[in-house]
Amino acid sequence: MTIPVFYAISDDFTKYAAVSLNSLVKHADSQKDYTVYFLSQDLSAEHKQDLTDLGSDNVHIEFFKINDEIVAPIQNRSENYLRADFFTMSIFYRLFIPDLFPQYDKAIYIDSDTIVNDDIGKLYDTELGNHLFG
Incomplete structure (x- = not known):
């Protein structure tokens, strides 16, 4: 079993x-x-390599390009009240994970400025019951 992060x-x-x-x-x-998985629209080849180099035998690094078609439903919408000048489009990518990765019944999303102080697998193993988020 793979733990998707x-x-x-x-x-x-x-x-x-x-x-x-x-x-x-x-x-x-x-x-x-x-x-x-790193979801992005604009990662440079150099930065992809830097992140890949941090992987290990059991921590595999993948990249998924979020294209304009994926973000079209939320882009430049006046009713999208979460959108402000100081937000980047990347804050919305997490919303697409269930549709883009239907092979997973459960996944972990963490912000890029989060420090992990223990095995992230323990969080994954948390029983959610009927809750969609934990």
């Missing part, structure tokens, strides 16, 4: 995501398998 980032947040990913890898249980 998602980050939504823009290229300028790569350095923060690298710190978070490094902490995740450092605390990952060697008996578990993790796939970390």
